[in-house]
Amino acid sequence: MNAMNTISKAPRMQVRNLSKSYGAMEILKGINLEVAPGEIVSIVGPSGVGKTTLLRSLSGLTTLTGGEITIGSDVVSGPVSEIGLVFQDYRGSLMPWMRTLENVAFPLQGKGMPRARREEIARSCLADVGLEHAARQYPWELSGGMQQRVSIARALAYDAHILLMDEPFGSLDAQTKLVLEDLVIALQRRLGISVILVTHDIDEAVYMSDRVVVLNGKPANVIDVVDVDLGRERDQIETKSDPKFVQARNRVMREIMGK
Numbered sequence: 001m002n003a004m005n006t007i008s009k010a011p012r013m014q015v016r017n018l019s020k021s022y023g024a025m026e027i028l029k030g031i032n033l034e035v036a037p038g039e040i041v042s043i044v045g046p047s048g049v050g051k052t053t054l055l056r057s058l059s060g061l062t063t064l065t066g067g068e069i070t071i072g073s074d075v076v077s078g079p080v081s082e083i084g085l086v087f088q089d090y091r092g093s094l095m096p097w098m099r100t101l102e103n104v105a106f107p108l109q110g111k112g113m114p115r116a117r118r119e120e121i122a123r124s125c126l127a128d129v130g131l132e133h134a135a136r137q138y139p140w141e142l143s144g145g146m147q148q149r150v151s152i153a154r155a156l157a158y159d160a161h162i163l164l165m166d167e168p169f170g171s172l173d174a175q176t177k178l179v180l181e182d183l184v185i186a187l188q189r190r191l192g193i194s195v196i197l198v199t200h201d202i203d204e205a206v207y208m209s210d211r212v213v214v215l216n217g218k219p220a221n222v223i224d225v226v227d228v229d230l231g232r233e234r235d236q237i238e239t240k241s242d243p244k245f246v247q248a249r250n251r252v253m254r255e256i257m258g259k
Ligand SMILES: Nc1ncnc2c1ncn2[C@@H]1O[C@H](COP(=O)(O)OP(=O)(O)OP(=O)(O)O)[C@@H](O)[C@H]1O
Pocket: 022, 027, 045, 046, 047, 048, 049, 050, 051, 052, 053, 054, 200
């Protein structure tokens, strides 16, 4: 739908028949999922259903028990530079002895770029998240919301085209959360990245997404994929008052609560 009109450099991600077990415990079974270039797709489901397990599987950080993930025409068999990761716990994700700029530039060392180029990229990504003024500060001098912006900038600096986010706003206060939701939407629109967002906040999932994927069951499977027909312009007040928003949110809630 509308996402297809976005000019996007993100490759298509395709998940076919993915299964994941821990020992004898089957967590995910027969998961099929597709993320088109430039889409925001949310993954929701009850606590413990396997959302983080799915996201880790998508990132190439963990081996699959079965199935296949492709990014463009490449089969994922380990960590991929196309993918950037942002987790809930911003406190543990930045290095406290490094200034903001160094935190963002650090992963680029592995790309063999000269320092000046790394810092130039880091500065530009900090500007993308509205933090150019905080380049010289240490993480512990920043608010939670600012630290999470730094984590996003770091993922972007690595030139990730697909951002995987696991409850990225879960530890933030309600207002900061809304601001960062809009920031990620704006970044998606401007940079053409794809975003896969795990969240337990159903309003957030519907508000931000082109599609919401609902996981449920043991082992977990995709029980519904809700197309969010709200256009690409989102507004915290207007969008959330739209009857289509309420309808989509109620449908997802019923599915998660088993009502
Ligand atoms: N490394 C691991 N080894 C063994 N079992 C694990 C491991 N990681 C997760 N599990 C189990 O897999 C199941 C799914 O966990 P997961 O963290 O993916 O759920 P979740 O949907 O992200 O939950 P939440 O909403 O609480 O974050 C749980 O039963 C959990 O105990």
